[in-house]
Amino acid sequence: MTDPRPTLLVVEDEPEIRRFLRAAFGVEGYRVVESTAGRRGAIDAGTHQPDLAIIDLGLPDVDGIDVIRRIRKWSPMPIIVLSARLQEQSKIEALDAGADDYVTKPFGVNELLARVRAALRHTVRTGSGTLILRFGDAIVDLEKRTAHRGAEKVHLTPIEFRLLTSLAAHLGMVVVHRQLLTEVWGPTHASDTHYLRIYMKQLRDKLEIDPLRPRYLLTETGIGYRLVTEDH
Amino acid sequence: MHPRFDLVNIAMVYLLAVVIIALRYPGGPAVAASMLCVAAFDFLFVPPRGTFSVNDVQYLLTFAIMLAVALIISRLVRSVHRQAEAQASLAIEAETERIRSALLASISHDLRTPLAVMSGASSSLAESGERLSASDRQALAKSIFDQARDMSEHVAKILQMTRLETGAIKVDRDWAALNEIVGSVLARLSERLAEHRVILELPDDLPLVRVDATLIEQALANLLENCAKHTPRGTVVRVRAQQREREIIVTVEDYSGGLSDGELEHVFAKFHHGRVEGSGTDVGLGLAICRAIVRLHGGQAWGERVPAGGTALHFTLPLEDAPSVPLEPTSA
Numbered sequence: 001m002t003d004p005r006p007t008l009l010v011v012e013d014e015p016e017i018r019r020f021l022r023a024a025f026g027v028e029g030y031r032v033v034e035s036t037a038g039r040r041g042a043i044d045a046g047t048h049q050p051d052l053a054i055i056d057l058g059l060p061d062v063d064g065i066d067v068i069r070r071i072r073k074w075s076p077m078p079i080i081v082l083s084a085r086l087q088e089q090s091k092i093e094a095l096d097a098g099a100d101d102y103v104t105k106p107f108g109v110n111e112l113l114a115r116v117r118a119a120l121r122h123t124v125r126t127g128s129g130t131l132i133l134r135f136g137d138a139i140v141d142l143e144k145r146t147a148h149r150g151a152e153k154v155h156l157t158p159i160e161f162r163l164l165t166s167l168a169a170h171l172g173m174v175v176v177h178r179q180l181l182t183e184v185w186g187p188t189h190a191s192d193t194h195y196l197r198i199y200m201k202q203l204r205d206k207l208e209i210d211p212l213r214p215r216y217l218l219t220e221t222g223i224g225y226r227l228v229t230e231d232h
Numbered sequence: 233m234h235p236r237f238d239l240v241n242i243a244m245v246y247l248l249a250v251v252i253i254a255l256r257y258p259g260g261p262a263v264a265a266s267m268l269c270v271a272a273f274d275f276l277f278v279p280p281r282g283t284f285s286v287n288d289v290q291y292l293l294t295f296a297i298m299l300a301v302a303l304i305i306s307r308l309v310r311s312v313h314r315q316a317e318a319q320a321s322l323a324i325e326a327e328t329e330r331i332r333s334a335l336l337a338s339i340s341h342d343l344r345t346p347l348a349v350m351s352g353a354s355s356s357l358a359e360s361g362e363r364l365s366a367s368d369r370q371a372l373a374k375s376i377f378d379q380a381r382d383m384s385e386h387v388a389k390i391l392q393m394t395r396l397e398t399g400a401i402k403v404d405r406d407w408a409a410l411n412e413i414v415g416s417v418l419a420r421l422s423e424r425l426a427e428h429r430v431i432l433e434l435p436d437d438l439p440l441v442r443v444d445a446t447l448i449e450q451a452l453a454n455l456l457e458n459c460a461k462h463t464p465r466g467t468v469v470r471v472r473a474q475q476r477e478r479e480i481i482v483t484v485e486d487y488s489g490g491l492s493d494g495e496l497e498h499v500f501a502k503f504h505h506g507r508v509e510g511s512g513t514d515v516g517l518g519l520a521i522c523r524a525i526v527r528l529h530g531g532q533a534w535g536e537r538v539p540a541g542g543t544a545l546h547f548t549l550p551l552e553d554a555p556s557v558p559l560e561p562t563s564a
Contacts, residue, residue: 088446089404106384108377157560194407197440198557201409212415212432219412222404222446 005031006120009050011041011067012082013060021054024109030116038062042070050077052119054112055099057083057090065090065097072098078119082107088222092176095223101173102223118172133168135216135229138207142168147207154206159184163199167217167227176224200225239277243294246273250298254305258313266302270295342386346379353379389517392450396524401447403528407554408445410438410473410480417453424457427465433472440554441480443529448549451525451533454518455484455545462543463488479531479548487542522547 008030012018015036022032033048035041038059045053053071057064068079081094081102091102100119103112131143138154140147142165147154156164166183167175178190185195200219204211218226246269254262274284278291286292353372361369395401411434418430441448452471459469463486470485523533526547533547 106381159560192555194440194555195557197407197409197412201411212411212434213418214415218419219416221413221416221449222444 003031005029006052007031007033007048007050008116009033009035009041009045009048009053011035011038011044011053011059011064012056013037013058014056017056017082020109021112024113025116028113038064038067042067045071045075045077051123052078052080052116054080054082054116057081057087057094065094068094068097068099076123078123080112080115080119091223095174095176096178100170114172122170122173131168133164133227133229135207136209140164140207149207156203156206159199160203160206163196163203164227167225170227172226172228174220174224174226180224196225242277243273243298246270247298247301250302251305254302255309258306258309262302262306263299266299270298273298343383346383346386349379350376350383386517389454389521393517393521393524396521396528401528403444403447405442405444407440408443408448409440410434410482413445413449413452414471414473417449417456420449421453421456421460424460425469428460428463429466429468430456431468431470433470435474438473438480439475439551441549442552442554443549447525448529451522451547452482452484454522455547457518458545459484459486462486475551476548478551480551481546481548483544483546485538485542485544487538487540519545 006029008025010018010021010025010032012021012034013036018034018036022034025032033044033050035044038061041053041055041059044050055064055067059067064081064083068081071077071079078101079099081091081099082105083091083094083102084105091104094102100122101115103115131141133140133142138147138149140156142161145156145161147156162184163180166180177193177196180196181192182190184199185192189195200217201211204214204217208214208217216228218228220226250262250266250269253265257265271284274286274291274295275282279287353376356364357369357372357376364372392401414432414434418425456469456471463469467486467488470483472483472485474481474483519533519535522545526533526549530550531548533545535543535545538544
């Protein structure tokens with residue numbers, strides 16, 4: 001327990017996947033605790049108190065979503081789920097159940113490492129809050145509510161600021177449509193996805209260098225949006 | 233009618249009515265119609281008129297024939313129907329069988345190559361890794377990664393096609409912006425399209441579409457993948473979307489020969505494998521999936537030759553009236 005390295009809990013039944021995750025995270029200086037099944041994973045999360053949990057959605061004993069719910073009953077630790085492509089619905093369910101992000105199988109190690117770093121940074125940052133966003137040639141100060149591109153001032157509407165603030169609160173992580181809509185427009189608009197389409201386009205037009213090939217305001221098709229910034 | 237036409241001819245008119253009804257509605261209705269015709273004919277034309285009684289016994293024969301005709305034709309029509317149904321279900325069975333064997337062929341053919349590469353490269357790494365230079369090791373690892381990724385994409389496609397064919401896909405429609413879909417497809421395929429110059433022509437005022445964005449993203453990705461595989465490096469790929477009356481037409485166009493005229497006809501047909509040398513072979517599957525997805529959305533997908541040489545693959549998506557979005561007061 002005196003190990004200073006960040007501890008990751010991996011709940012995954014496939015030994016080969018555990019093996020390569022262990023290797024990849026080991027190289028990056030993480031300590032890895034492995035669970036081969038869901039119930040065990042929920043217990044390990046309690047005994048090992050990891051800094052972050054990576055949970056496969058297709059577990060043999062209980063549903064991965066169930067494991068998330070169990071952990072969420074007592075811990076806010078970041079949770080990243082591993083899920084197959086074309087299972088958008090289960091990804092959304094996992095995120096609704098309290099997962100912070102997801103990685104689609106098959107994934108490259110870099111992608112997973114980036115997600116893990118973003119999620120761990122999020123835990124550290126919560127409370128202090130990064131309120132200045134830099135992306136490309138644009139700088140947005142969420143506190144002062146100003147935006148610039150180079151020296152030029154860019155006008156953002158109050159809704160656009162709120163949308164950016166919601167995304168920035170989960171910098172580097174996915175935020176589902178429903179959450180964004182609820183936070184920006186209120187619970188009565190939780191399924192008005194078309195609002196998001198319109199306002200995300202406006203934001204991209206104002207802040208992205210090439211709005212059609214966004215590098216910072218990313219679309220997670222069928223799920224939500226993700227804000228990544230330069231220093232991410 | 234009676235004074236000018238012979239009774240026999242009148243009987244023929246009634247018989248014709250019976251025949252027509254029997255053709256259209258075989259069985260009960262035909263028999264009922266023949267009874268009705270017999271009754272009407274008897275009542276209106278057979279002396280003594282105005283009653284159902286019959287003077288001449290030979291009219292009974294007429295009645296019997298009417299009834300017989302109705303029954304015989306009903307039976308004929310029924311058996312023709314039954315045959316047609318049997319044939320249709322046979323055709324469906326044959327189609328399902330064809331898809332199944334195409335899938336199997338696809339699995340065995342398209343997965344064998346990447347598997348061979350992967351096992352070859354990984355065994356080199358495992359057995360003589362220390363004797364290889366670092367760059368060789370990296371190249372081998374990279375080729376394993378690339379092949380594995382391609383293979384898993386291919387397996388996903390096979391799965392997806394099976395689901396589309398069996399109707400197991402639920403279309404989860406919501407408002408989506410095509411520019412976003414295009415953007416995320418390009419991000420997803422960035423590595424594969426790195427050697428191509430992709431030009432986007434998306435009007436700024438393109439209306440939103442109510443689609444399953446995940447599926448449409450896949451449909452578009454398959455078209456772009458087709459381009460990436462079939463056109464030489466450094467060539468141009470154009471992605472265009474236009475509004476045309478009550479639909480949006482999305483086009484992926486290349487200008488480098490691509491498919492021949494003959495192949496173009498089959499380009500979207502199920503599992504047609506493009507015969508361009510050195511290309512991947514899962515193109516047919518990709519395009520078949522694209523077409524199936526677009527059809528689920530009430531659109532169409534087709535291919536055509538570009539006059540300058542090259543191929544244009546199109547699909548359409550029907551437009552619905554988008555709900556309005558409340559505007560913000562634009563005070564600075």
